[in-house]
Amino acid sequence: MSTMNLTLLTDFYELTMMQGYFKNKANEKVIFDAFYRTNPSNGGYAIAAGLEQVIDYIRNLTFSAEDIDYLRSVGSFDEDFLDYLSTFRFSGDIYAIPEGSVVFPREPLIKVVAPIMEAQLVETAILTIINHQSLIATKASRVCYAAKGNGIMEFGLRRAQGPDAGIYGARAAMIGGCIGTSNVLAGQLFDVPVKGTHAHSWIMSFPDEYTAFKKYAEMYPNACTLLVDTYDTIKSGVPNAIRVFTEMREAGIPLKNYGIRLDSGDLAYMSKKARKMLDAAGFTDAVISASSDLDEYLIDSLKTQGAQITSWGVGTNMITSKDCPAFGGVYKLAAIQAEDGTFIPKIKLSENTEKITNPGNKTVYRIYEKDSGKIKADLIALVDDKFDPAQDLKIFDPIETWKKTTLKGGTYVMREMMTQIFKEGRCVYESPKVMDIRAYCQEELNTLWDEARRLINPHEVYVDLSNRLYEIKSQLLEQMSQS
Amino acid sequence: MSTMNLTLLTDFYELTMMQGYFKNKANEKVIFDAFYRTNPSNGGYAIAAGLEQVIDYIRNLTFSAEDIDYLRSVGSFDEDFLDYLSTFRFSGDIYAIPEGSVVFPREPLIKVVAPIMEAQLVETAILTIINHQSLIATKASRVCYAAKGNGIMEFGLRRAQGPDAGIYGARAAMIGGCIGTSNVLAGQLFDVPVKGTHAHSWIMSFPDEYTAFKKYAEMYPNACTLLVDTYDTIKSGVPNAIRVFTEMREAGIPLKNYGIRLDSGDLAYMSKKARKMLDAAGFTDAVISASSDLDEYLIDSLKTQGAQITSWGVGTNMITSKDCPAFGGVYKLAAIQAEDGTFIPKIKLSENTEKITNPGNKTVYRIYEKDSGKIKADLIALVDDKFDPAQDLKIFDPIETWKKTTLKGGTYVMREMMTQIFKEGRCVYESPKVMDIRAYCQEELNTLWDEARRLINPHEVYVDLSNRLYEIKSQLLEQMSQS
Numbered sequence: 001m002s003t004m005n006l007t008l009l010t011d012f013y014e015l016t017m018m019q020g021y022f023k024n025k026a027n028e029k030v031i032f033d034a035f036y037r038t039n040p041s042n043g044g045y046a047i048a049a050g051l052e053q054v055i056d057y058i059r060n061l062t063f064s065a066e067d068i069d070y071l072r073s074v075g076s077f078d079e080d081f082l083d084y085l086s087t088f089r090f091s092g093d094i095y096a097i098p099e100g101s102v103v104f105p106r107e108p109l110i111k112v113v114a115p116i117m118e119a120q121l122v123e124t125a126i127l128t129i130i131n132h133q134s135l136i137a138t139k140a141s142r143v144c145y146a147a148k149g150n151g152i153m154e155f156g157l158r159r160a161q162g163p164d165a166g167i168y169g170a171r172a173a174m175i176g177g178c179i180g181t182s183n184v185l186a187g188q189l190f191d192v193p194v195k196g197t198h199a200h201s202w203i204m205s206f207p208d209e210y211t212a213f214k215k216y217a218e219m220y221p222n223a224c225t226l227l228v229d230t231y232d233t234i235k236s237g238v239p240n241a242i243r244v245f246t247e248m249r250e251a252g253i254p255l256k257n258y259g260i261r262l263d264s265g266d267l268a269y270m271s272k273k274a275r276k277m278l279d280a281a282g283f284t285d286a287v288i289s290a291s292s293d294l295d296e297y298l299i300d301s302l303k304t305q306g307a308q309i310t311s312w313g314v315g316t317n318m319i320t321s322k323d324c325p326a327f328g329g330v331y332k333l334a335a336i337q338a339e340d341g342t343f344i345p346k347i348k349l350s351e352n353t354e355k356i357t358n359p360g361n362k363t364v365y366r367i368y369e370k371d372s373g374k375i376k377a378d379l380i381a382l383v384d385d386k387f388d389p390a391q392d393l394k395i396f397d398p399i400e401t402w403k404k405t406t407l408k409g410g411t412y413v414m415r416e417m418m419t420q421i422f423k424e425g426r427c428v429y430e431s432p433k434v435m436d437i438r439a440y441c442q443e444e445l446n447t448l449w450d451e452a453r454r455l456i457n458p459h460e461v462y463v464d465l466s467n468r469l470y471e472i473k474s475q476l477l478e479q480m481s482q483s
Numbered sequence: 484m485s486t487m488n489l490t491l492l493t494d495f496y497e498l499t500m501m502q503g504y505f506k507n508k509a510n511e512k513v514i515f516d517a518f519y520r521t522n523p524s525n526g527g528y529a530i531a532a533g534l535e536q537v538i539d540y541i542r543n544l545t546f547s548a549e550d551i552d553y554l555r556s557v558g559s560f561d562e563d564f565l566d567y568l569s570t571f572r573f574s575g576d577i578y579a580i581p582e583g584s585v586v587f588p589r590e591p592l593i594k595v596v597a598p599i600m601e602a603q604l605v606e607t608a609i610l611t612i613i614n615h616q617s618l619i620a621t622k623a624s625r626v627c628y629a630a631k632g633n634g635i636m637e638f639g640l641r642r643a644q645g646p647d648a649g650i651y652g653a654r655a656a657m658i659g660g661c662i663g664t665s666n667v668l669a670g671q672l673f674d675v676p677v678k679g680t681h682a683h684s685w686i687m688s689f690p691d692e693y694t695a696f697k698k699y700a701e702m703y704p705n706a707c708t709l710l711v712d713t714y715d716t717i718k719s720g721v722p723n724a725i726r727v728f729t730e731m732r733e734a735g736i737p738l739k740n741y742g743i744r745l746d747s748g749d750l751a752y753m754s755k756k757a758r759k760m761l762d763a764a765g766f767t768d769a770v771i772s773a774s775s776d777l778d779e780y781l782i783d784s785l786k787t788q789g790a791q792i793t794s795w796g797v798g799t800n801m802i803t804s805k806d807c808p809a810f811g812g813v814y815k816l817a818a819i820q821a822e823d824g825t826f827i828p829k830i831k832l833s834e835n836t837e838k839i840t841n842p843g844n845k846t847v848y849r850i851y852e853k854d855s856g857k858i859k860a861d862l863i864a865l866v867d868d869k870f871d872p873a874q875d876l877k878i879f880d881p882i883e884t885w886k887k888t889t890l891k892g893g894t895y896v897m898r899e900m901m902t903q904i905f906k907e908g909r910c911v912y913e914s915p916k917v918m919d920i921r922a923y924c925q926e927e928l929n930t931l932w933d934e935a936r937r938l939i940n941p942h943e944v945y946v947d948l949s950n951r952l953y954e955i956k957s958q959l960l961e962q963m964s965q966s
Contacts, residue, residue: 004487008668009646011638013679015667020685020702030688070671076706116688123682127641128649135644155494158610159809161618163492164647166611184498185491188553196496199606201816202503204829205513205599219503223559231832231963264838316809325808326642326799333684346687349714355747480714 007061008070010124015071018117019081029092029337030116031361033108034126036329037354040138040321041296044458045448047141047441048109049172050133051099051421052431057125059427061090090118094422097364099431100137100175100441101417102448104463107364107380109134109329111418116336123331131327132165133172139296139321140176141445143314145453146296148303150310151179153195155291156319169319175437177445182313190434197223197261203230209237213244217255221248224258225289228274233265238274242281249282259287261313267292268305275308287311295322296455332357347476359476360469364417367393367407368447375447376412377405381466389414395464405464490544491553493607498554501600502564512575512820513599514844516591517609519812520837523621523804524779527941528931530624530924531592532655533616534582534904535914540608542910544573573601577905580847582914583620583658583924584900585931587861587946590847592617592812594901599819606814614810615648616655622779622804623659624928626797628936629779631786633793634662636678638774639802652802658920660928665796673917680706680744686713692720696727700738704731707741708772711757716748721757725764732765742770744796750775751788758791770794778805779938815840830959842959843952847900850876850890851930858930859895860888864949872897878947888947 021028039046063071063085071077071085092114097103110126112119144152154173160166170186180193187194198216206212209231217224226244228237241260248255260278262270267290278286290302291313299312316322334357335343345359358380365379365387379395387393393407421429432440451459465473504511522529546554546568554560554568575597580586593609595602627635637656643649653669663676670677681699689695692714700707709727711720724743731738743761745753750773761769773785774796782795799805817840818826828842841863848862848870862878870876876890904912915923934942948956 004646006646006668008671009640009649010667011640011665011679012667012670012677013665013681016679016703016706017681017685020681020699021688023702024698025688028688032684067671071667074670074677076703120684123684124641125646128643128646131642132645132648157492157494158607158814159614159811160611161644161803161808162615162647162651163487163489163608163611164645165615166492168645182494182496184493184495184554185489187495187557188491188550194495194557196494196499198496198500198503200831201515201603201606202500204816204831205504205508205511205819215503215507219506220499220559223499316811320644320803320808322808325644325803325805328642328799331641333687336688348683348687 005060005062005064005067006057006125007063008067009128010121014121014123016076017120019077021117021120022081022084025116028116029114030119030333031335031343032112032119032123032331033334033358033362034110034130034329034331035106035108036134036327037105038328039105040135040324040327041142042456043138043142044452044454044460045102045104045138046134046327047137047176047444048097048101048103048130048134049099049137049175050129050168051096053129053133053168054110054126055421055427055429055431057129058090058094058122058422061088061122063088089425090122090422091115091425092118092422093420093424095363095418096421097417098419098440100437100444102375102444104378104461106358107378107463108362108418111362127329127331131329133168134329135321135324135327136169136172136319137176137441139318140173140178141441142296142455143299143318144177146299146303146455147312150312152177153311153313154178154181154183154318155313155315157183159316160319166319171434173318174434175441177438177442192434195223197225198227200227200230203227210240210243213240214247217244217248221253221258222256224255225261225287226259227263228260229262229264233262233270234273238277242277242283245283245286246281257287259289259311262288262290262309263292267309268302268307271308272306289313291315293317300455334359335361345472345476347473347480349480356477358465358469358473360472362469366415366417368413368415370411370413373447374449375452375461376407377461378417378463379414379466380463380469382469382472385466385468387414394467395462396467396470405462488543488545488547488550489540489608490546491550492611493604497604497606499559500603502560504600504603505564505567508599511599512597513602513816514818514826515595515602515606515814516817516841516845517593517613517812517814518589518591519617519810520588521811522588523618523807523810524625525939526621526625527935527937527943528585528587528621529617529810530620530659531580531584531586531613531617532582532620532658533612533651534579536612536616536651537593537609538904538910538912538914540612541573541577541605541905544571544605546571572908573605573905574598574908575601575905576903576907578846578901579904580900581902581923583920583927585858585927587944589841590861590863590946591845591901594845596844610812610814614812616651616658617812618804618807618810619652619655619802620659620924622801623656623661624924625779625938626782626801627660629782629786629938630795633795635660636794636796637661637664637666637801638796639798640666642799643802649802654917656801657917658924660921660925675917678706680708681710683710683713686710693723693726696723697730700727700731704736704741705739707738708744708770709742710746711743712745712747716745716753717756721760725760725766728766728769729764740770742772742794745771745773745792746775750792751785751790754791755789772796774798776800783938817842818844828955828959830956830963832963839960841948841952841956843955845952849898849900851896851898853894853896856930857932858935858944859890860945860947861900862897862947862949863952865952865955868949868951870897877950878945879950879953888945
């Protein structure tokens, strides 16, 4: 983990607002929700990721003496406020949907219940972490879906947007379903499989391709994927690989996890041609892997074309989520505590209906069809809403609230998605290991109908509002439009 | 700076290849070039950035005992190789084009001359760092160009691809021309201006918009930009801001750096309307700033529409370089040292002519038109090429090598772009401060013809090959095609 103090990883306005709250309403407690509005890549869902790093960040939140000196030097802050910061610790509660969960637009992924100064400060870093990892986990799940059970290797470090983007991007890609990463540091930090063989430079550093292959195969007979496109894939690369495999076989050295990698050219054509050549030489178990600007759409297309590739290395387009490089998560005020301890719901208006927030102290329920175990809908509810799955349930569309549906009692199952992470500033949650989050994510993805997973024009899973939340929202909108 | 040990921030195959070199050719010295092939965002140039972080990375390259244990646990490495790693230090030479320089496709940005194991190891991290920062610096320079002298604030931290992407992205955005960042940690680390005022949550946390504005203005009369779109920009936000400004004026409190921020809606329309309202109330010096999914194209369009905005906050689209989120820099073997100490040029073929590398031990010269000081072309040359600007100079297009141009002696000036950074493992270069790099970058951008800066279909600046380099490349291609 980075040992850099990330306390100042925040927008300057969080601090100017904090000082304003400090002077006007230091003891006010509030609720903020982190949520997103649109699924990345026009998909049907997202994968929540990054919670473990949010926990690390919150735990380590302290302003060092250097930080205080720096803030003093900026010239906007008074000494009483800097004094307050010098002993700052997060003292609030945090709830979240666990990492690896399938999530949908507008439902709170993280809920912060804390004094307003604390809740405001943590906005930026929470969003940076969650936006990034959820984006890449979602993208990876799409790439894996396209590969229909073939393994996807995360190969993107060199094109990631800086070291953290490579490190935590690899973590997120593993959560989303990759079988390994080329990123050694991610392997060390998160205990996930690292893999890789050699580059063009290996081939070029030897007098000829055959010698380079031979040297490599002798060293790594148990993980011998030869890159065949340095000079000419079909005329030189594949024949030289076959010659080396043959010599290894004749020398009685068993090859395991061996094969070739295509990194340029027409992958459909080349892979079919190479498959025939390998098979003809008796290497029917040699794996053909491919890399070269792959993404879910290209893999899907290659599958349709009958490409003979069963292992995929995906770099740039996954580690940057190239077609959609930002997740768009936001963090909005949902309620302010009154003097009697109750929370007063707050709403933000917008000329864009999609941007109107859901007020109040909320949680998220997932509703499954009892027979299939598949997701029927999600329900954003107030924390003190009560439900009985034996009864009929009426749910409302959160934007077009005149759309209502009734679920028959006994035909559905409900599960609360949010869990408590911090209680009065103490962490009360233990993050699972990344490979366990990955396994949970696979289960989560299996609760989606295939129609909601497809890459283009997926079925939209509805996220509805509970009856009481719907009423509170309507009342607030009514009040606002009259004022 | 991150204090995390980044030695393992590398692709696994760098280590498997290293072990191969260790066993086959431990003492071979090589040259690798880092370069890119296509300008980001279909632009006419790029801005080199990230060198300071590359230097930090190289300086701190050491495998800790933990790292060695981890690599042992992977099961691919022998003890003699792990022993070698345990005392590893970078011992080579590095040359680079300084940060903030305007650069063009195919010219080496960084050249590593080192034993093959060392040169191979550093590939991934060099590319990660340079690719990221050069991408964002380039994007920022485009956004600043569109704003025609108005200040651009970097506001993207919450949408950056992880903490480093926010921190080093802000650094790169400053180099590219931004006047400040919202990212407090970047401000602290790089001594660059941080700015910001308040969010919607500030407004929502008070009983009404007027009170929220008033409290803010009283606290920050010297940096008072009021966000006017929480409820209704024209009916509520702007009138409340004017009311507060008027009360401040009547109370004799001078306002400085004050104004409003628009964050949604039709920015052209809203800004014109708001400008009239502010002017009518006598606040002609109130600044109208805007944010809301801006990029260079949208700013350019708003300028064309006569929008009354003179200050811009740019987030998501700049910090992720949304239309082009990867820079595409590569790192290729260019030469191997023979036993007599000379370097034997190496070339990588490809069916794609663009992907054929330039062989040999090279440097980059920039050729300026003497009268205007503008860039005429760049010249990739061998390090021992000699030039005399009093003589005519014949240059060649690197891809379509039949394209030749002659520059008349005395009409041009030449400058070598690469400088030595490491000598035998010791850093011999001091990185300038970020604000000084920014100033240098402004000078660099002024050496481009306006036609090469324009956002769409820019003029292409030619990067040519020296006569001798052209001949070596031709010979190698000839040899390859015969083999």
